[in-house]
Amino acid sequence: MNAFKRLTPAFTAAKSLLGRMPAAWARLRPVLNPWGTLRTERLAAVECMTLAYEIVRISEAELSGYRQAAEDLATLFNDGMLADHLGERFTCGEIEEIASFFRAVDHPAVAALWVECHAQGDDEGDLHYAAPAGSDELTLAA
Template sequence: MRAFKRLDAIFTTTKSLLSRTSTVWSRLSPVLNPWGALRAEREATRTLLALATEIVEEVADEITRLRDAGCDLATLFNDGMLADHIAEGLTCSEVEELAAFFRAIDHPSVADLWLECHANGDDEGDMHYQGERSDLALVA
């Protein structure tokens, strides 16, 4: 215990001498008091982890909101009459992007519906052209 008291006296004396030159003290402080430097590092880490947690929670909430909006859109677009009227007017690349979106939000049936309705209006040589189909094939 006496050794700690002697070290404390030396530390206090050294600190008072070095307090006049703050740059020297800022460099020597971690060496003379390593526990203080570790404490400061631990506090900085705790603060950064709290900030990272907040950011992750906000991003997760935003992803949930966007996913819900995508599902609402898929529900709206899951209408054969709507797809039949609009899909033929879209280009192949446009309907492919729309289908990719619906597949990305786990609605492949809506994607297939729009691709099928688009294919009905494609001409020979187009990406989705399925050839001439008989009336029996259309009914099935």
């Protein structure tokens, strides 16, 4: 115990000297108190894990909402009459974007419906042009 009492002035002097040099104190603190460093690292890890959990929970709720919205949109667009009336009015690029959206949300039948209805209005040479059913026979006869 007497040894600690004799070292107290030295520690006090070192502490006051290190107080004026924060960079040196930051480097020496982990060496002098390794348990404090481990506690700090553990608390930081707990904070990061808690933050990650909250982000995942919020993202999961938002993703569920987006899935439901995509499902509702696919139900709305899965109408042959709507696709027939509107499909021809879209450009090939626009209909490809609509189709890629429905393929991405696992509704390839809706995508195919819109591409098919769009193709009816395409001219020869367009991306989705589909020749009329009887056109092969006419070509052979000529």
